[in-house]
Amino acid sequence: xxxxxxxxxxxxxxxxxxxxxxxxxxxxxxxxxxxxxxxxxxxxxxxxxxxxxxxxxxxxxxxxxxxxxxxxxxxxxxxxxxxxxxxxxxxxxxxxxxxxxxxxxxxxxxxxxxxxxxxxxxxxxxxxxxxxxxxxxxxxxxxxxxxxxxxxxxxxxxxxxxxxxxxxxxxxxxxxxxxxxxxxxxxxxxxxxxxxxxxxxxxxxxxxxxxxxxxxxxxxxxxxxxxxxxxxxxxxxxxxxxxxxxxxxxxxxxxxxxxxxxxxxxxxxxxxxxxxxxxxxxxxxxxxxxxxxxxxxxxxxxxxxxxxxxxxxxxxxxxxxxxxxxx
Amino acid sequence: xxxxxxxxxxxxxxxxxxxxxxxxxxxxxxxxxxxxxxxxxxxxxxxxxxxxxxxxxxxxxxxxxxxxxxxxxxxxxxxxxxxxxxxxxxxxxxxxxxxxxxxxxxxxxxxxxxxxxxxxxxxxxxxxxxxxxxxxxxxxxxxxxxxxxxxxxxxxxxxxxxxxxxxxxxxxxxxxxxxxxxxxxxxxxxxxxxxxxxxxxxxxxxxxxxxxxxxxxxxxxxxxxxxxxxxxxxxxxxxxxxxxxxxxxxxxxxxxxxxxxxxxxxxxxxxxxxxxxxxxxxxxxxxxxxxxxxxxxxxxxxxxxxxxxxxxxxxxxxxxxxxxxxxxxxxxxxxxxxxxxxxxxxxxxxxxxxxxxx
Numbered sequence: 001x002x003x004x005x006x007x008x009x010x011x012x013x014x015x016x017x018x019x020x021x022x023x024x025x026x027x028x029x030x031x032x033x034x035x036x037x038x039x040x041x042x043x044x045x046x047x048x049x050x051x052x053x054x055x056x057x058x059x060x061x062x063x064x065x066x067x068x069x070x071x072x073x074x075x076x077x078x079x080x081x082x083x084x085x086x087x088x089x090x091x092x093x094x095x096x097x098x099x100x101x102x103x104x105x106x107x108x109x110x111x112x113x114x115x116x117x118x119x120x121x122x123x124x125x126x127x128x129x130x131x132x133x134x135x136x137x138x139x140x141x142x143x144x145x146x147x148x149x150x151x152x153x154x155x156x157x158x159x160x161x162x163x164x165x166x167x168x169x170x171x172x173x174x175x176x177x178x179x180x181x182x183x184x185x186x187x188x189x190x191x192x193x194x195x196x197x198x199x200x201x202x203x204x205x206x207x208x209x210x211x212x213x214x215x216x217x218x219x220x221x222x223x224x225x226x227x228x229x230x231x232x233x234x235x236x237x238x239x240x241x242x243x244x245x246x247x248x249x250x251x252x253x254x255x256x257x258x259x260x261x262x263x264x265x266x267x268x269x270x271x272x273x274x275x276x277x278x279x280x281x282x283x284x285x286x287x288x289x290x291x292x293x294x295x296x297x298x299x300x301x302x303x304x305x306x307x308x309x310x311x312x313x314x315x316x317x318x319x320x321x322x323x324x325x326x327x
Numbered sequence: 328x329x330x331x332x333x334x335x336x337x338x339x340x341x342x343x344x345x346x347x348x349x350x351x352x353x354x355x356x357x358x359x360x361x362x363x364x365x366x367x368x369x370x371x372x373x374x375x376x377x378x379x380x381x382x383x384x385x386x387x388x389x390x391x392x393x394x395x396x397x398x399x400x401x402x403x404x405x406x407x408x409x410x411x412x413x414x415x416x417x418x419x420x421x422x423x424x425x426x427x428x429x430x431x432x433x434x435x436x437x438x439x440x441x442x443x444x445x446x447x448x449x450x451x452x453x454x455x456x457x458x459x460x461x462x463x464x465x466x467x468x469x470x471x472x473x474x475x476x477x478x479x480x481x482x483x484x485x486x487x488x489x490x491x492x493x494x495x496x497x498x499x500x501x502x503x504x505x506x507x508x509x510x511x512x513x514x515x516x517x518x519x520x521x522x523x524x525x526x527x528x529x530x531x532x533x534x535x536x537x538x539x540x541x542x543x544x545x546x547x548x549x550x551x552x553x554x555x556x557x558x559x560x561x562x563x564x565x566x567x568x569x570x571x572x573x574x575x576x577x578x579x580x581x582x583x584x585x586x587x588x589x590x591x592x593x594x595x596x597x598x599x600x601x602x603x604x605x606x607x608x609x610x611x612x613x614x615x616x617x618x619x620x621x622x623x624x625x626x627x628x629x630x631x632x633x634x635x636x637x638x639x640x641x642x643x644x645x646x647x648x649x650x651x652x653x654x655x656x657x658x659x660x661x662x663x664x665x666x667x668x669x670x671x672x673x674x675x676x677x678x679x680x681x682x683x684x685x
Contacts, residue, residue, distance in 0.1 A: 108512055108513070108514065233556075236548065241551075241555050248514055249555065252557075288570060290567060293563055293567055294560070305557065316588075
């Protein structure tokens with residue numbers, strides 16, 4: 001029965017072949033805070049995003065088991081190359097998402113990536129096309145419908161995937177909308193202009209704050225904190241989230257892709273008749289409800305869960321893959 | 328025994344007697360409560376956070392409405408952020424348990440139709456939930472007391488609130504609760520009511536547990552926070568519990584999987600009758616049509632066939648209506664309860680006189 005493999009693997013003692021050869025388990029550096037080693041009981045090597053897919057696909061064919069946690073889907077070419085090199089079926093399973101949510105201490109107003117870009121970025125485009133220092137101090141200066149209160153924004157810790165979502169998704173999109181025609185053609189320069197943050201008191205980094213709730217309470221009603229799912233779950237007093245582009249953030253709107261300040265988290269693996277059991281033994285605990293469900297371990301570390309039906313479907317479909325491979 | 332000893336013993340005896348007559352715990356205005364408010368020997372659930380008791384009282388009943396339930400106890404609690412009241416909890420419940428339930432009319436009938444769920448409704452018990460916008464101008468004595476409490480602290484309270492109303496009753500007791508939320512934190516009107524209703528349908532079973540003093544576990548998140556998190560919390564718990572049972576070896580892997588799939592089909596349902604479906608109309612129309620065709624086949628006369636079919640239909644309808652009416656009358660007599668549903672004043676009821684407070 002499809003899915004049984006995975007469920008049996010979940011609670012089965014370690015398969016003999018797991019101990020026989022060292023599996024290759026890779027986690028992208030900004031996903032390392034998910035701590036998959038604590039779930040599977042095995043060591044996961046932390047690798048940069050740039051190197052991870054290359055390492056995964058270039059692994060020697062003698063490596064029996066390969067699993068990786070990544071935040072980007074493989075391109076078609078990478079997928080073809082990778083699968084051909086591995087003598088098995090490449091499986092790319094979406095296990096959840098990482099997201100950034102704008103929380104306030106009670107005020108409710110609508111945000112867009114463009115508004116956040118104009119509030120956060122160091123240099124903004126002047127009408128003559130020059131980029132000049134951003135001196136906007138109050139929300140009302142950005143839009144008449146916004147609160148007449150100083151801009152105070154708490155950003156996620158540097159180096160976190162939430163920080164990358166702010167840069168790569170929110171700011172880059174807002175920048176393209178606001179200053180598209182004025183941006184340089186060079187992608188690196190464009191990225192720098194779009195994502196370099198201002199350093200005045202409008203912006204604070206989360207690194208040494210006691211709690212987001214305390215910071216918000218101390219900053220007034222219109223202050224906002226850009227937080228990830230881990231912070232949201234850790235601080236039960238956070239309850240007012242601002243919509244982005246008209247979509248109110250929630251586990252449901254993140255899971256169905258309507259809320260766009262998010263990046264996917266994929267489990268990559270290659271399943272062959274020889275490795276099916278080993279991979280199932282490692283993937284089973286990782287895909288269990290107690291791990292990726294809303295009440296599980298990974299949401300408390302920042303993973304926005306899939307919808308319940310999709311979690312069950314994921315376990316069933318991967319179980320079927322293992323079953324078919326073993327047959 | 329010396330005189331002082333006798334006095335001391337009398338005081339101790341009086342205190343013990345008084346203690347026996349008082350409820351085990353009676354909240355006082357100004358006290359803070361989290362999770363559960365004990366009132367009239369029941370547990371009343373509160374969403375997560377610190378709630379301040381702002382008003383306590385009783386509601387008197389019209390002479391002809393009174394049953395042997397003693398009084399209806401009322402409590403008003405508030406939740407605040409800074410100097411702003413963000414939520415108000417309003418509870419009414421009977422002091423003395425009945426033995427034969429509460430008579431109609433059922434209070435859920437008056438609720439707005441758009442956001443209402445009649446969880447169940449039988450001769451002996453009922454539970455419903457509804458959501459509406461309400462103005463909090465007038466209200467019962469406990470609310471008048473709460474208004475004074477709020478004013479004395481210079482806190483601000485919006486006059487229009489989003490209200491989730493809950494009614495649950497069984498053979499012995501009832502709880503009538505309304506949770507009013509400041510709309511400021513919610514998105515637009517339609518979304519706000521939808522969000523609150525989705526939350527209220529999940530929160531409603533807590534009142535049923537509280538009626539039986541079976542509230543356990545951590546308090547529910549409020550509607551705004553709950554809307555951020557999973558929209559299937561019951562299903563999530565169920566999936567986790569099934570996985571744990573399978574881990575313990577209590578159920579097989581195959582059973583765990585099939586039950587996880589089956590759990591996805593559980594939905595809160597309304598006890599109200601479904602509107603007549605296409606199938607219902609088919610059966611209603613097919614009988615007269617068959618009668619008409621049969622009559623025509625026998626008589627070979629269209630006017631006669633129509634007359635026969637119509638006569639049969641009218642006679643059938645009359646007999647059915649008469650049977651139904653006598654059945655309703657018989658069951659109505661058999662299920663009548665001696666205690667009428669109490670006449671309650673809620674926050675925002677400006678046209679009803681306020682009863683006494685204690």
